Amino acid sequence: MGKNSRKRKQRNRGTGRGRASDARRVSGSAHARWWRRNLRKLRGRWKRVTGILGLGLSLAVGHCYYEKSRQDAAQATHVQERRELPRISGFPATFHYGTETIHVESAMSFQMGLFTIGVDATGVIVFDGEIRESTGRVIATVRGSELLVHHNAKYDVNSDLAGFEVVDAKRRPVLQCYKRADDSYQINYVAFEVSGRTQIAVGSVSGDSGWWLGLSPREVERARGHVHAMFRYPGRKFPGMRAEWARLSG
Numbered sequence: 001m002g003k004n005s006r007k008r009k010q011r012n013r014g015t016g017r018g019r020a021s022d023a024r025r026v027s028g029s030a031h032a033r034w035w036r037r038n039l040r041k042l043r044g045r046w047k048r049v050t051g052i053l054g055l056g057l058s059l060a061v062g063h064c065y066y067e068k069s070r071q072d073a074a075q076a077t078h079v080q081e082r083r084e085l086p087r088i089s090g091f092p093a094t095f096h097y098g099t100e101t102i103h104v105e106s107a108m109s110f111q112m113g114l115f116t117i118g119v120d121a122t123g124v125i126v127f128d129g130e131i132r133e134s135t136g137r138v139i140a141t142v143r144g145s146e147l148l149v150h151h152n153a154k155y156d157v158n159s160d161l162a163g164f165e166v167v168d169a170k171r172r173p174v175l176q177c178y179k180r181a182d183d184s185y186q187i188n189y190v191a192f193e194v195s196g197r198t199q200i201a202v203g204s205v206s207g208d209s210g211w212w213l214g215l216s217p218r219e220v221e222r223a224r225g226h227v228h229a230m231f232r233y234p235g236r237k238f239p240g241m242r243a244e245w246a247r248l249s250g
Contacts, residue, residue, distance in 0.1 A: 083239050084161050085145050086177060086185070088123040094184035098201035098211025113199050113211075114191045115142070115175060125185070127164060131155065131174055132192040134217075142166060142175065158231035160240040171229050178230060178246075188227045190220065202226050 093104045097112050104110070109118035115129035131140040139153040147157035147166055154169035163178040176188040191199045200223050201211045212223060230246035232238035 083145075083157075083159050083235075085159055086125045086164050086179065087161055088119060088125065088185070089183060090123065093119065093123075095187055096180075096184060097187035097189070100201075100211060112187055113189055113201055114193065115187075115189060117177075117187070125164065125177065127175065127177070129175070129191075131166065132194070132196075134192055134196055134198075136192060136194045136196040140166070156233050156235045158233065158235035158239065158241075160231075160242070163230055163242075163246075165229065165231050167229050167231075167233060171233055172224060173227050173229055176227060176230065190224050190227075200224065 088104075091104065091106055095102045095104065095110075095112070095117070102110055102112070104119055107119055107121040109116055111117075115127060118126045118128070120126065125145075127142050127145050129142050130138045131142065133139050133153075137151075139149070139151050140155045141148045141150070142157075145157075145159065145164060147155060149155050155166060155174070156171075157164075157166050159165065164176070165173055165178075166175040168174050172190075173188060174190050176186075178186055180186050188202045189200070190202075193199060197214045198220055199213055200215060200220065202223055212219070215223060228243070228245065230243055232241045232243055
């Protein structure tokens, strides 16, 4: 059977049937080469198209995020501009922080722990300083009583004519000033130095007060347990609105 098949192939090589078979093979290989060549072209074009689409999508998403962040920043700035700042009723004025007391006879600035507090000629109280996390890294800055947040930290600010406050992501005050019943002002703060060492000055409504350096985390939590947020948050949604306990005590 094998011999007969070889003989038929040899006979067909010189015939039209053999030539037709060869032509089909040549045609088939040319067709395959055409498909391979065009598939390569299509793949190259598709890569370019997907690259352009991806770039366009990235630019569009980036623009949307930029616009949203710009609008949020503008809204936050607008709200901060609309916030009222605490104002003393007149000179002299008295400020307490921890167990310390400062008497202010005229417009001036003074250092209170890691923060600078200024009282201008009209009696407006203005705060400046850096807010650090426990590692010592700056995560927010207070300039002219406006809060500038870094590293996407969830800090917030609120104030009215009798108080000013900055809170952390858990709504715990890190800087707080409020007018007391005797018209003096209480300053509370929880701060970290560049080295990460803690500075805490607190005074509670019950009169418990203190000023500490280098407390352990557990001691920090115990000390700041005397201080509660006196405003509602987020600040841009509730500018100048006091918490229930602060309204009742005020």
